[in-house]
Amino acid sequence: MATVHIPTPMRVATDGVARVEIEGATVRDIVxxxxxxxxxxxxxxxxxxxxxxxxSVFVDGxxxxxxxxxxxxxxxxxxxxxxxxxx
Amino acid sequence: MAIDTRVAPKIKHHDEEYKVIGTRxxxxxxxEKVTGEAxxxxxxxxxxxxxxxxxxxxxxHARILSIDASRAQALDGVSAVITSAxxxxxxxxxxxxxxxxxxxxxxxxxxxxxxxxxxxxxHAVAAVAATNQHIAAEALKLIDVExxxxxxxxEVWDAMKPDAPVIIEDLYTAKADGTTAEEPSNVAAEMxxxxxxxxxxxxxxxxxxxxxxxxGVVHQGYIETHNATANWLKDxxxxxxxxxxxxxxxxxxLADLLNHPITKIHVVPMEIGGGFGGxxxxxxxxxxxxxxxxxxxPVKMAMDRADVLKATGPTPGGYVRVKMGVTNDxxxxxxxxxxxxxxxxxxxxxxxxxxxxxxxPYNMTxxxxxxxxxxxxxxxxxxxRAPGATHAEFASETVVDEICRTLDIDPVEFRLKNSAKxxxxxxxxxxxxxxxxIECMEAARDSAQWQTPLETAPGKKRGRGIASGFWFNIxxxxxxIAKLNSDGSVTLLEGSTDIxxxxxxxxxxxxxxxxxxxxxxxxxxxxxxxVGQTDVTGGSRVTFATGLAAHNAANDxxxxxxxxxxxxxDVAADSITHADGTFSANGNSATVREAAGxxxxxxxxxxxxxxxxxxxxxxxxxxxxADVEVDEETGKVEVLRYTAVQDAGVAIYPPxxxxxxxxxxxxxxxxxxxxxxxxxxxxxxxxxxxxxxxxPTALDVPNIETIIVEVPNPGxxxxxRGVGExxxxxxxxxxxxxxxxxxxxxxxxxxxxPPRVQAALAxxx
Numbered sequence: 102m103a104t105v106h107i108p109t110p111m112r113v114a115t116d117g118v119a120r121v122e123i124e125g126a127t128v129r130d131i132v133x134x135x136x137x138x139x140x141x142x143x144x145x146x147x148x149x150x151x152x153x154x155x156x157s158v159f160v161d162g163x164x165x166x167x168x169x170x171x172x173x174x175x176x177x178x179x180x181x182x183x184x185x186x187x188x
Numbered sequence: 189m190a191i192d193t194r195v196a197p198k199i200k201h202h203d204e205e206y207k208v209i210g211t212r213x214x215x216x217x218x219x220e221k222v223t224g225e226a227x228x229x230x231x232x233x234x235x236x237x238x239x240x241x242x243x244x245x246x247x248x249h250a251r252i253l254s255i256d257a258s259r260a261q262a263l264d265g266v267s268a269v270i271t272s273a274x275x276x277x278x279x280x281x282x283x284x285x286x287x288x289x290x291x292x293x294x295x296x297x298x299x300x301x302x303x304x305x306x307x308x309x310x311h312a313v314a315a316v317a318a319t320n321q322h323i324a325a326e327a328l329k330l331i332d333v334e335x336x337x338x339x340x341x342x343e344v345w346d347a348m349k350p351d352a353p354v355i356i357e358d359l360y361t362a363k364a365d366g367t368t369a370e371e372p373s374n375v376a377a378e379m380x381x382x383x384x385x386x387x388x389x390x391x392x393x394x395x396x397x398x399x400x401x402x403x404g405v406v407h408q409g410y411i412e413t414h415n416a417t418a419n420w421l422k423d424x425x426x427x428x429x430x431x432x433x434x435x436x437x438x439x440x441x442l443a444d445l446l447n448h449p450i451t452k453i454h455v456v457p458m459e460i461g462g463g464f465g466g467x468x469x470x471x472x473x474x475x476x477x478x479x480x481x482x483x484x485x486p487v488k489m490a491m492d493r494a495d496v497l498k499a500t501g502p503t504p505g506g507y508v509r510v511k512m513g514v515t516n517d518x519x520x521x522x523x524x525x526x527x528x529x530x531x532x533x534x535x536x537x538x539x540x541x542x543x544x545x546x547x548x549p550y551n552m553t554x555x556x557x558x559x560x561x562x563x564x565x566x567x568x569x570x571x572x573r574a575p576g577a578t579h580a581e582f583a584s585e586t587v588v589d590e591i592c593r594t595l596d597i598d599p600v601e602f603r604l605k606n607s608a609k610x611x612x613x614x615x616x617x618x619x620x621x622x623x624x625x626i627e628c629m630e631a632a633r634d635s636a637q638w639q640t641p642l643e644t645a646p647g648k649k650r651g652r653g654i655a656s657g658f659w660f661n662i663x664x665x666x667x668x669i670a671k672l673n674s675d676g677s678v679t680l681l682e683g684s685t686d687i688x689x690x691x692x693x694x695x696x697x698x699x700x701x702x703x704x705x706x707x708x709x710x711x712x713x714x715x716x717x718x719v720g721q722t723d724v725t726g727g728s729r730v731t732f733a734t735g736l737a738a739h740n741a742a743n744d745x746x747x748x749x750x751x752x753x754x755x756x757x758d759v760a761a762d763s764i765t766h767a768d769g770t771f772s773a774n775g776n777s778a779t780v781r782e783a784a785g786x787x788x789x790x791x792x793x794x795x796x797x798x799x800x801x802x803x804x805x806x807x808x809x810x811x812x813x814a815d816v817e818v819d820e821e822t823g824k825v826e827v828l829r830y831t832a833v834q835d836a837g838v839a840i841y842p843p844x845x846x847x848x849x850x851x852x853x854x855x856x857x858x859x860x861x862x863x864x865x866x867x868x869x870x871x872x873x874x875x876x877x878x879x880x881x882x883x884p885t886a887l888d889v890p891n892i893e894t895i896i897v898e899v900p901n902p903g904x905x906x907x908x909r910g911v912g913e914x915x916x917x918x919x920x921x922x923x924x925x926x927x928x929x930x931x932x933x934x935x936x937x938x939x940x941x942p943p944r945v946q947a948a949l950a951x952x953x
Contacts, residue, residue, distance in 0.1 A: 108381075108616060109364070109380045109381055109382040109616070110364040110365055110366055110379070110380050111366065113365050113366060114366075141366075145366055153290065154282050154283070154284065154289040154290030155288075155289055155290030155291075156290075159617065159618045161618075162618045162619070162621055162804065163803035163804055163903075164663060164803045164804070164805065165803055166801060166803075178618065180616070180617060180618050182616055182617055183379075183540050184289065185540075185541055185544075185660055185662055185727070186287025186288060186468070186538075186541075186571055186575065186662065186724075186726065186727060187287065187465065187571060187574070187575065187659075187660075187661070187662045187724075187726040187727020187728060187729065187910075187913060188408075188464055188465025188466075188468075188571035188572045188573040188574060188575045188726055188727070188913055
């Protein structure tokens with residue numbers, strides 16, 4: 102089961118739960134199952150089939166950007182975060 | 189651990205030894221830079237070229253009732269006048285490239301040329317193309333604009349009030365809980381980051397320090413002003429030469445703003461006289477392109493200094509509150525921060541990054557951070573070296589210093605005790621990978637400055653301060669193409685604008701991997717038609733990401749050489765080994781140079797290439813020490829001695845790393861002590877020149893001692909961490925803490941300029 106860390110503002114959709122265990126082979130699977138389990142949450146992560154502009158996902162410490170096809174390990178850890186720029 | 193003292197101290201936490209990496213060769217662009225042969229944007233001159241100029245708003249906040257350009261158009265020598273009516277309607281399109289994806293293109297478009305309202309003093313209203321600059325300047329005076337002047341709102345704390353004038357009438361707050369406000373306001377977005385139980389953490393604390401800080405607007409202060417030349421051909425191809433941190437980003441923005449196919453846009457990056465984040469977006473390029481399209485001539489435009497200060501993207505002013513709880517033994521139990529940054533005239537400040545940096549040097553298991561992106565009547569703010577981090581960590585590092593003073597704990601020991609380390613919490617991010625904050629703090633503790641008592645002088649108020657800083661660094665996408673020439677040299681095309689000497693640091697990684705001399709690599713910054721996608725030179729990413737692409741391209745070239753030699757030597761390619769630049773198999777051997785000659789005879793010319801989007805940037809930490817003297821009469825603060833310590837991962841080209849560290853310190857000291865936009869009550873910028881906007885000169889700073897710490901980034905084959913941004917983060921806090929040490933004053937506003945220090949001293953007395 103992958104561990105998904107829910108960003109603070111999105112915990113309204115998970116009744117305050119900060120971390121959920123969920124099964125999925127790819128990031129997209131995780132997003133789909135998050136939406137199924139917590140209606141409205143998936144829509145805050147994905148728009149028109151893509152991760153919302155301005156969001157990135159970290160999988161096992163690696164910033165994979167908006168690549169929803171990223172494959173997961175059975176015990177992967179995911180963070181959805183706002184994308185950063187620099188100067 | 190070994191200390192290399194040949195040039196400046198370098199403290200290695202690894203055992204790797206390299207042939208090219210870590211050496212100090214002559215930089216590839218050195219000769220042409222010092223002889224004046226390097227070509228900058230203003231050196232572009234095309235046949236039939238016209239000159240463009242921009243009409244800017246005299247008001248900070250006003251409705252545009254009408255624009256009549258007929259008198260300007262009638263002036264001899266004027267070829268075109270454009271306004272926002274000439275820009276395509278962007279509709280609901282969102283930005284897709286650059287550093288701030290997901291923002292409405294309509295805001296960027298309106299910032300190019302005001303639509304309906306002007307949002308700040310200096311906002312572009314119209315642009316003219318004429319046969320020369322003087323006629324263009326005269327024509328601007330003949331454009332009649334009728335304004336309805338509106339009340340400006342200049343500071344975030346005023347803009348957030350319920351009864352504040354609303355600058356963007358259809359801006360509804362994107363609230364932290366995912367909902368959208370029902371009434372328009374100046375707050376574009378709210379952010380919330382939380383970990384642990386912050387209330388329980390504060391309940392455990394023996395001491396809670398809660399302080400507020402404010403900031404003026406600060407500009408990046410690059411020496412070369414913005415410039416762009418555009419040539420829109422009749423077949424629709426658009427060629428642009430400009431001073432930018434990212435040719436591909438400018439290409440994307442031109443496509444978004446002009447609704448023009450990206451394949452028809454060709455952007456040539458020129459040498460760049462500084463950017464620091466301020467040249468990661470377009471200003472003049474779309475205007476020059478439109479004017480060229482309308483006139484059928486190339487159009488060249490350049491800002492003067494006043495234009496740059498009034499109408500480009502400085503870093504935000506704003507407000508930060510930091511509250512930290514500790515036990516009496518100096519263990520941090522909780523932190524709370526509230527940051528409100530001014531976005532300027534349109535949404536999109538760097539407050540989110542500031543929120544995530546505010547407690548970054550520390551392992552804090554209970555924290556809550558709130559952020560607010562606030563629109564005000566000032567220029568649309570933009571990135572500046574480690575955007576948002578300097579504000580945030582000025583506040584938190586000042587609070588940490590106060591905690592140490594109150595508890596009588598050594599500030600180095602406090603930071604070591606609470607330091608973030610591998611596996612520790614990061615706010616809203618995965619746990620830290622291998623990082624070097626502890627190693628930097630230890631190096632600072634052991635430095636000559638920290639180990640030397642502060643020199644006192646009778647009647648002088650002197651003090652010493654120390655502060656940490658963190659910046660994430662970013663990866664983004666980079667490409668290189670490497671061509672092996674028949675003499676064994678390599679032409680290396682890379683897409684990253686070279687601001688800090690990156691063509692050499694990228695080439696060095698290529699040379700190290702292929703096993704050739706750095707002098708055999710000729711790096712070239714290529715245009716958008718000549719190399720693959722490459723994102724901006726920003727986020728301290730080029731030596732890291734483009735260097736990784738160069739390393740991968742060198743491996744690609746090695747494979748191709750081995751395949752070529754395999755045919756010649758009649759062996760399997762995978763039986764060929766490569767070591768120290770020599771290929772060997774079955775009693776045969778050839779250096780890269782020899783292999784190039786052999787392959788030429790076979791008609792084989794290897795081209796190594798790679799496009800990479802790295803995923804493990806590795807964060808960067810710095811620790812700085814400042815000794816200052818405060819003039820009690822004038823309030824002037826002089827920096828007497830300064831040491832900057834920084835984890836570079838592995839320093840590819842140490843002189844550039846030291847240069848970035850020293851440059852960051854100088855800019856940070858300027859931010860700390862003098863630099864600030866000054867506005868009158870009507871929102872007019874009063875100091876739009878470098879005479880009145882006081883940047884430090886060589887006379888204002890001492891020699892800056894540097895100590896490079898090398899804790900390799902596990903996310904890069906050579907351990908590289910970005911180095912360009914984090915050195916601007918600690919200086920304001922280090923200087924503020926030194927001022928406190930000298931005087932007992934806690935300064936809470938940047939800059940800590942002479943009048944402010946003088947007033948604080950008077951109040952203290």
